[in-house]
Amino acid sequence: MAFSDPDDRASRWRRYRDLLRRHGEEDVSDELRFHLEMRVQEARQAGASEAEAHRETLRRFGGLPAVETELLEIARTRDRRRRRADWLGDLRRDVAFAARNLRRNPGFAATAITTLGLAIGANTAVFSVVNALLVRPLPYAAPQQLVTTWGWATGELLGLRAHMRSFSGIAAYATTSANLDDPRGVARVAGSEVSANFFSLLGSPPLLGRTLLPDEDRRGNTNVVVLSEGYWRTRLGGDPAVLGRRVLMDGVPHTVVGVMPASFAFPSSESEYWVPFTIDPSDIVHMWATGGHKLIARMRPSATLASTREELRRVAPSLRHDNPVWDPGPKYGLDADIHPLRDSIVGGTRPVLLLLFACTLLVLLIACVNVANLLLARANARERELAVRAALGGGRGRMIRQLLTESMVLSLAGAALGVPLAFAGLRAVLSVIPPGVPQVSSIHVSAPALGFAVVVSLLAGLIFGGLPAVRATRRGADNGTLRGARSGNSAGHQRLSSLLVVSEVALAVVLVIAAQLLVRSFRQLQSVGLGFSTEHVVSARITPVRRDAGDTIRVNGFYSEVLARTAALPGVISVGASNELPLETRGDGLIGDLAVRIQGQFEDISHGLPTTDGFQIVTPGYFPTMEIPISRGRLFTDQDARASEPVVVISESMAKHFWPGQNAIGKHIGYPWPSPWLTVVGVVPDVRIRGARDTSDQEVYVPFAQRASFFSQEMTLVVRTSRDPAAVGRELAVVVSSIDRTVPVSSVRTMEEMESRFVATPHFTMLLVGGFAVLALVLGAIGIYGVMSYVVSQRTHELSLRTALGATSGDLLRMVVRRAAGLAVAGAVVGVGAALLSVAPLRSMLYGVSATDPVTFATVPLFFILVAALASLVPAWRAARVDPVSALRES
Amino acid sequence: MPASRSVEFRQGAIELLILKTLSWGPQHGFSIARWIQQTTNDVLCLEEGSLYPTLHRMEDKGWVTATWGTSGNNRRAKFYELTSLGKAQLTSESRDWWKYADAIAKVLTTTARPVAS
Secondary structure, rough: HHHHHHHHHHHHHHHHHHHHOHHHHHHHHHHHHHHHHHHHHHHHHOOOOOHHHHHHHHHHHOOOHHEEEEEEHHHHHHHHHHHHHHHHHHHHHHHHHHHHHHOHHHHHHHHHHHHHHHHHHHHHHHHHHHHHHHHHHOOOOOOOHEEEEEOOOHHHHHHHHHOOEEEEEEEEEEEEEEEEEEEEEEEEEEEEEEEEOOOHOOOOOOOOOOOOOOOOOOOOOOOOEEEEEHHHHHHOOOOOOHHHOEEEOEEEEEEEEEEEOOOOOOOOOOOOOOOOOOOOOOOOOHHHHHEEEEEEEEEOOOOOOOOOOOOHHHHHHHHHOOOOOOOOOOOOOOOOOEHHHHHHHOHHHHHHHHHHHHHHHHHHHHHHHHHHHHHHHHHHHHHHHHHHHHHOOOOOOHHHHHHHHHHHHHHHHHHHHHHHHHHHHHHHHHHHHOOOOHHHOOOOHHHHHHHHHHHHHHHHHHHHHHHHHHHHHHHHHOOOOOOOOOOOOOOHHHHHHHHHHHHHHHHHHHHHHHHHHHHHHHHHHHHHHOOOOOOEEEEEOOOOOOOOHHHHHHHHHHHHHHHHHOOOOOOEEEEEOOOOOOOOOOOOOOEEEEEEEHHHHHHHHOOOOEEEEEEEEEEEOOOHHHHHOOOEEOOOOOOOOOOOOOEEEEEEHHHHHOOOOOOOOEEEEOOOEEEEEEEEEEEEEOOOOOOOOOOOOOOOOEEHHHHOOOOOOEEEEEEEEEEOHEEEEEHHHHHHHOOOOOOEEEEEEEHHHHHHHHHHHHHHHHHHHHHHHHHHHHHHHHHHHHHHHHHHHHHHHHHHHHHHHOOOHHEEEEEEHHHHHHHHHHHHHHHHHHHHHHHHHHHOOOOOOOOOOOOHHHHHHHHHHHHHHHHHHHHHHHOOOHHHHHHHHHO | OOOOOOEEOOOHHHHHHHHHHOOOOOHHHHHHHHHHHHHHHOEEEOOOOHHHHHHHHHHHOEEEEEEEEHHHHHHHHOOEEEHHHHHHHHHHHHHHHHHHHHHHHHHHHHOOOOOOO
């Protein structure tokens, strides 16, 4: 029997012992007094006078007060030690008793522990990501002082350096790439161009050698390079003698001056090298005509974000008159802005992370509510036991303490389960984390995250284990419960329990609605026609180095050889090339706003040219390979050669925009500088270059053979295959190097990979929120099941009376299910309301679905009511089978 | 009456004397003090007060246990009794003491002059 456990015996014995034990101080003085009196008596018997006897006794004894003090100290220490031992003993007994009790109710224990474990695991995994990306300080000196700003020309950088008092330094950086020629061959490597003060501004020391010297961004000094630790180790074998060695970058020798540690990942962890960015004040075109640089600046400790922004908005417009090339107009500089470094690093991931974090908090909350409900039901079921113990003299404090211990044991067991789940969960999260999320390698299960979840669950156990414990033991004092009257208070209990279930359902409804919206949005994203086909297409970037201006013919020959040999590979259906592919997000090609002349409409270069969404250089094979059909006119052929009439193909939107109601074929457009007109020979459907959300659709296609000389030599090969496209992709490098060993092949990817990369963030969000929603749904169902089981067990008496009075088992079944559905309806109503109030942050993540999508808001609550009804079936069935005779006899 | 010259008592040895005294059976603090005094003819200049902290610490160490009982003249007194741990302690400590005393005695009784190195 539970109430005859040994801990009560132990505590009774202790009270008894304490009663017998005289107080320590009295003990000490009694003992000493005895000694002194005996000595005095002895001296008197030997014939000494009273005074002599006393004097002699004290002399023999030595310092009486000192001895007394020392004895009392010993006694006190002893007491303290004993109390601690008692406490530990109680704790051990409580824990053992709790564990035994939980083992005796495996269903209850398993449900509560699993619930907590799942919530703690999920919460820790997501919070670890949030912590790594949003909370942990960036690995730079005084990172809160660092801000970024975009879109500046080199001349403007110098102007800002001269005038901005809020900044102690401004550095420029840009992502780039180069063909690096090292002992292991030629590789296309991503890197950065940075101003000379870049490293010192970030306060990041090199692993080896040095970073850039102050004048190394001046023309003539720029042939130095700082390598990343990763590149140095994998491509150069980690040789410390690398310093001073020359490497060829796009054919130009650069001296290696330093190696940055792997922890340095700016602008991104993909950067394998850093070369100086050329600043040449004498080159006016270079200084002012090329803009769009990214800047990173360090604010002085005295400056705030607001004061700096204000100064920038004052300084930037004043730079208008520094521009010697053109007047950028009166609005110039007004929209200049700065962003904290973390914002520009984490960027679009932040709302997703915050959403996920909110979701895990909801799940943790649901889990806590669930466990609270279970504890509540259990406390009620144990009322009799507690009343009996109280009647037998069980101390109320001890009983509360023991109930609390039980819920603490539950919480800790849940935490123990949660730790491995957190590791597994984080691995799962990282496996679907979208590419481009920074510092992924630095994300680990973090101790603060784990601590947070454990503390929350402990608090939940404390509160929800404590409340019923206090109530149940208080009620134990009146002995009505003892006399067999079942819990006079169970109605109040059921109300609290129902309230918990309603809130749990409401929280779960919010989560499931969010998840459903994201799922629908993702389906919309995927169902949108991109205007081209991604199946069975593989792409690879090919980067020949421009040797001199007249090199175009050699490069053309190289590419026609590559196209011909690739076409001859087994399983290749068609092959083409383009300077930029749809779904690529590099941004350094010419897909992107470019002005255009339109014959007869916009011919004046000096002002008001319309912009298109880009010029794309393609070979004739590009359209069939991407399965972009022709709408009108013709596609390119091999006859569109360098010397023949310059031609273009345009998109339908562009044709409609400039020649509404007319035939665009035969019309002429031109580059935004003096150059021969280009004849429109064909119109193709719009292609969503930047994925489903892309609304830019005015595209111009230029035949590769007729490309303007300023276009890069870099092209991306696209190959449509009948075989596995990835296998064909692996053969492309062999084809290219057999033609020219110095040309690297990089970014070999199937178009499907690129497409999934493109939707990786919404996919990630959908998967995670969806996962949490399923968790919430399951927890909600468990909650409903739990409370209905409890209600049925509490009302057995009433149910049997009803049966005796003629209710059929169908009536009882319906009654219980209706009750559960009622709770679900209440929860769903609250949940829908809460969801309507809280979906606003989702809006920016949704595509093609309204944040208040009526279908979602209608189906999710209905679904929940259905789940609630199902979850209550087992208890309902139990209710329907109540045997009136035995139930009545029992009561 | 105290002896004309008494030896300065070594604190560490007080435990050994108490253990030895208690080896005859339970005694209270006063009788321990008197017993030591009588046995040594009061040669040891032992402050009786220092006996009690030592006794209490020995109790903490588990060498003795204390119980309240009635003394010979019918008064309440605290009696100390050796535990098995205390008995073992007595054996090992007295062995150490003999080794020590023996070594000192050897030096004091030697007649050979030290060899100069």
